[in-house]
Amino acid sequence: MFTMGIDIGSSSSKVVILEDGLNIIAAEVIQIGTGSTGPKRVLDEALSKSGLKLQDMAKIIATGYGRSSVEESHKQISEISCQAKGVFFLVPSAKTIIDIGGQDVKAIKLDSKGCVKQFFMNDKCAAGTGRFLDVMSRVLEVSLNEMAEYDSRATEPATVSSTCTVFAESEVISQLANGVAKENIIAGVHQSVASKACGLAYRCGVEEDIVMCGGVAKDLGVVRAISKELKKPVIVAPNPQTTAALGAAIFAFDEVIGANK
Amino acid sequence: MSRIETIISELSSISNNPKKAMEDYKKETGKGAVGVMPYYAPEEIIHAAGLLPVGIWGGQKSISKARAFLPPFACSIMQSVMEMQLEGVYDNLEAILFPVPCDTLKCLSQKWKGTSPVIVFTHPQNRKLEAANKFLAEEYRLVREKLERILDVKITDEALTKSIDIYNENRKVMREFVDIAAAYPQIIDPIKRHAIIKARSFMEKSKHTAMVKELNSELKSLPVEDFTGKRVVLTGIMAEPNEVLEILKENGFAVVADDLAQESRQFRNDVPLGPDPLYRLAKWWQEFDGCSLATDAKKSRGPMLIDTVKSSKADAVVVCMMKFCDPEEFDYPIYYRQFEEAGIKSLFIEIDLETTSFEQTKTRVQSFSEML
Structure with missing residues (x-):
């Protein structure tokens, strides 16, 4: 049996196809999100790579910022629940999740069964999000993929404000x-992003294992900075951009077999 | 339309259009209205003068002109109040009563841009001393004198005592409404509940009492049905705009009690008995606890909320955090920890009257619903 999770974020679209709730058949990402051609393209790509059709899916669940606009889905579940489900599936020892996406930062606390105990999200502010890194990458003329490598060569990290993306951008320009x-x-x-995310994690209460997911988790400079701020190791979820889509696919499987509460 | 629907519709209409409520009052009585700034004021003195006390709680509004007078981190209510006073919205009020229990109100009281006369008074924060009662009674005496002068009326002790009785009756009926509404969430959804309560800010209280009393009686005559959604207690300054309440409704939440400054905090305590009406009004402030704006060395808000959760059989608390409200932000970590210790789940949402986008609130509320 196949189930599908579709995660439509603000800056990327992700699809995971799962077989029997266990085997990941496809996990695709397109770096444009809701309101764009991204959702359709990523869906087509996942189906094409897996050789499956939409009709082969026993259930499809959508999540993410654009979850309500996915016509193919049978149900929508919030990205917080889906991240928890997906991350716990991959890292069963996870107790704290730090999820940094295009426009949201979330800290999620899990119980021993992987259920969400508490969560906190950033306010309506781009500071500390993927968008913040996008802006800095453009100003610095360093691609997002290269930022971790640059970070590893730093000798004396500069101070960058975590209050406002626009102020931080002008700080970076003057530096x-x-x-x-x-x-x-x-x-x-990276420290600026870490301080924003850790502020939310502190509110939640930090308990190991700490797992990072979301597109920003691919930037190991941010992961290092968060680990340094929390003074604890941080595990990066495998394929961290697709964990919410994976969680949605697991929820879909659970619903089909009647395992959900 | 049933009687219940008619009453709700009338109260909702008043709640949504305070300007019309003021005009109707003027037509009916020939008398005007006095504005009452948040959060707590002796409205009874205005009522005893025969005028309509009208709550000034801002509104959903884009902010531009106010930016010239307020820092960007002034709370959302005051941003919208400043914007509207610059537009002359409050200029038809006979006067404005202006308590100053927080720094923002203190500063705003000194830069009112409307044309109505402003009467500023201070709530003492060393509230548990007898001296606080005497001080506040004296403040209220000055408020009465200034109102008498501005309005050219005499406000007698007798009239004031009568107004206190009318207000206490309204408080009692409102407490009953909150309890009854909790049993009928299919009829009194979060939006209707808010409108019924908010209407009291723009109505002569005995009229509001009569309507809510009838509503209570009509509701009680109906059978109580099972509710499959989740029951929550709201805490904070206010739960507006209505989109926030709509999101709660869409996600199957019922508001079974609240600790909002705009709602239950206004009527959870009666004005106590006593011979001197001004002293009685002052004593209300001493007996009032569990609010971020009233110094409370015992920090009883958390335990009070926990009791409310238990007595209303609520599943959780929704914290409606007014954007940039320092007193509320300071209280939050204290009662949050108390909730955690008591095993009470809570959701934090931001209240911003300027916002028109509610995607984050939707995600938070849906996630919370899935979590419970």
Whole structure:
């Protein structure tokens, strides 16, 4: 039996196809999100790579910011529940999840069964999100994929505000103008993201194992900064951008077999 | 339309259009209205003068002109109040009563841009001393004198005592309404509940009492049906705009009790008995606890909320955090920890009167519903 999870975020679209609730048949990502061609393209790609049809899916569940606009889905579940489900499936020892996506930062606390005990989200502010890194990457002329490498070479991280993306951008511009090395600025940018995410994690109560997911988890500079701030190791979920879609696919499987509460 | 629907519709209409409520009152009595700024004021003095006390709680509004006078981190209510006073919205009020229990109100009271006369008074924060009662009674005496001068009326002790009785009756009926509404969430959804309570800010209280009393009686005559959704207690300053309550409704939540400054905090305590009406009004402030704006060395808000959760058989608390409200933000970590210790689940949502996008609130509320 196949089930599908579709996670439509603000800046990317993800699909996971699951066989019998256990085997990941496809896990596709397209780096454009809700309101774009991303949702359709990622769906087509996942079906094409798996050789399956939409009709082969016993159930489809949508999640993410654009969850209510996915016509193919039978149900919508919030990304917080789906992240918890997906991450716990991959890392059963997870107790705290830090999820940083395009426009949201979330800290989620799990119980020993992987159920959400508490969660906190960022306010309506881009600071500390993937969008914040996008802006900094453009100003610094360093691609997102290269930022972790630059960070690893930093000798003296610069101070970058975590209050506001626009202020932080002008800080970065003036630091560049003052000749501060990009490596140090990028390490400062990562610390800024970490301080925002850790603020939410502290509210939740930090308990190990700590797992990071969401697109920003691919930037190991952010992962290092969060680990340093929390003074604890941080595990990056496998394929961290697709964990919510995976969770949605598991929920879909559970619903088909009647395992949900 | 049933009698219940008619009463709800009338109260909702008043709640949504305070300007019309003021105009109707003027037509009916020939008398005007006095504005009452948040959060707590001796409205009874205005009532005793024969005028209509009208709550000033801001509104859903885009902010532009107010930016010239307020810092961006002033709370959302005051941003919208400033915007509307600059637009002349409050200029037809005979006067404005202005308590100053927080820094933002204190500063705003000194830069009112409307044309109506403003009467500022102070709530003492060393509330549990007898001196606090004497101080506040004296403040209220000055408020009465200023109102008498501005309105050219005499406000007698007798009239004031009568108004206190009318207000206490309204408080009692409102407490009954809150309890009864909790048993009928299929009829009194979060939006209707809010409108019924909010209407009291724009109505002569004995009229509001009569309507809510009838509503209570009509509701009680109906059978109580099983409710399959989740029951929550709201805490904070206010739960607006209505979109927030709509999201709660869509996700199957019923509001079974509240600790909102705009709602139950206004009527959970009666004005106590006594010979001097101004002293009685002052004593209300001393006996009032569990509010971020009233200094409380015992920090009893958390335990009070926990009791409310138990007595209303609620599943959880929804914290409606007014954006940039310092007193509420300071209280939050204290009662949050108490909730955790008591095993009470809570959801934090941000209240911003300027916002028109509610996606984050939707995600939070849906996640919370899935979590419970």
